[in-house]
Amino acid sequence: MHSFGYRANALITFAVTILALMCAIASLSDNLNSPSPSSQVQVLNINWFQKQPNGNDEVSMTLNISADLQSMFTWNTKQVFVFIAAEYETPKNALNQVSLWDGIIPSKEHAKFWIHTTNKYRFTDQGSNLRGKEFNLTLHWHVMPKTGKMFADKIVMSGFRLPDEYR
Amino acid sequence: MGWIGETVDSIKSLQIRQVLTQAVSLGMIVTSALIIWKALMCVTGSESPVVVVLSGSMEPGFKRGDILFLHMSKDPIRAGEIVVFNVDGREIPIVHRVIKVHERQDTGEVDVLTKGDNNYGDDRLLYAHGQLWLQRHHIMGRAVGFLPYVGWVTIIMTEKPIIKVWLFKTVVWYTIKIHSAS
Numbered sequence: 001m002h003s004f005g006y007r008a009n010a011l012i013t014f015a016v017t018i019l020a021l022m023c024a025i026a027s028l029s030d031n032l033n034s035p036s037p038s039s040q041v042q043v044l045n046i047n048w049f050q051k052q053p054n055g056n057d058e059v060s061m062t063l064n065i066s067a068d069l070q071s072m073f074t075w076n077t078k079q080v081f082v083f084i085a086a087e088y089e090t091p092k093n094a095l096n097q098v099s100l101w102d103g104i105i106p107s108k109e110h111a112k113f114w115i116h117t118t119n120k121y122r123f124t125d126q127g128s129n130l131r132g133k134e135f136n137l138t139l140h141w142h143v144m145p146k147t148g149k150m151f152a153d154k155i156v157m158s159g160f161r162l163p164d165e166y167r
Numbered sequence: 168m169g170w171i172g173e174t175v176d177s178i179k180s181l182q183i184r185q186v187l188t189q190a191v192s193l194g195m196i197v198t199s200a201l202i203i204w205k206a207l208m209c210v211t212g213s214e215s216p217v218v219v220v221l222s223g224s225m226e227p228g229f230k231r232g233d234i235l236f237l238h239m240s241k242d243p244i245r246a247g248e249i250v251v252f253n254v255d256g257r258e259i260p261i262v263h264r265v266i267k268v269h270e271r272q273d274t275g276e277v278d279v280l281t282k283g284d285n286n287y288g289d290d291r292l293l294y295a296h297g298q299l300w301l302q303r304h305h306i307m308g309r310a311v312g313f314l315p316y317v318g319w320v321t322i323i324m325t326e327k328p329i330i331k332v333w334l335f336k337t338v339v340w341y342t343i344k345i346h347s348a349s
Contacts, residue, residue, distance in 0.1 A: 078228070081228065085246050094270050096269050096270075097246035097267060098267050102284075144229075144313065147313060149311065150310065150312065152247060
């Protein structure tokens with residue numbers, strides 16, 4: 001009844017239960033945080049805009065992105081993954097989401113930033129619908145916790161428009 | 168081999184009723200594990216509700232040995248979500264983030280492109296030859312929760328099968344020991 005194995009078993013079971021409980025509480029405490037992020041994106045320049053040989057439109061642009069995501073960090077946050085996606089509708093597709101830039105924010109100190117960049121991933125359409133196309137730029141974030149549930153949300157910035165002609 | 172002889176001896180020395188109790192309690196452990204697994208499958212709608220991260224392609228978010236809880240709902244797939252997908256001709260599923268989505272107007276079918284956060288380029292090199300997009304049927308689930316380090320247990324067990332045998336022995340031995348002691 002009071003053997004070594006029996007006691008070790010009881011101790012390990014207790015330790016694992018407490019650890020699981022602490023993880024659950026840490027994850028639940030994230031719900032108390034209500035973040036108020038802000039973001040601004042400007043399209044500074046359309047570098048080039050053309051039709052690829054396979055018939056798909058492709059555009060290269062320079063963006064100026066500034067964001068303040070400091071309110072997203074809690075004690076259970078490991079990192080925040082942030083990305084800008086262009087979102088638009090075409091006759092063929094009800095929704096197109098094309099990621100243009102992304103980054104990993106490792107800590108609260110780095111959560112207020114601005115960056116001047118060309119699109120990191122190719123902005124290519126499925127087809128040739130980008131001339132004069134209105135599109136939204138959306139700042140998405142994905143909060144990755146130290147343990148538990150992951151959170152994601154977005155800010156939609158509308159009113160962007162591509163040029164009417166290739167250049 | 169001494170271990171087996173000892174166990175057989177200890178079983179022989181017990182009465183039939185005690186042996187049955189032990190067999191039942193051992194069965195209970197195995198079945199309850201199975202019940203939990205199957206219940207998770209029903210709740211999450213995913214054929215494998217928990218996956219272990221095996222590669223470092225999502226670092227520093229997910230490291231090797233972390234586990235992810237998956238959920239498979241009818242909700243459409245959107246950019247930024249972390250999905251687990253199977254590629255034709257590849258056995259091991261991959262956990263990566265969606266970076267591009269094109270959803271059809273009429274059928275609602277989706278074309279999805281993924282990328283590992285820690286990889287330089289997108290996943291087209293990992294897909295089957297000539298495949299440009301993932302479709303809905305490739306995707307097994309999306310990651311909703313995260314628990315660090317726990318997956319090392321399974322990684323160690325698959326890489327060192329001897330530990331699996333040893334662990335099984337210990338469990339059997341303990342159920343018998345505890346029940347005969349009480």
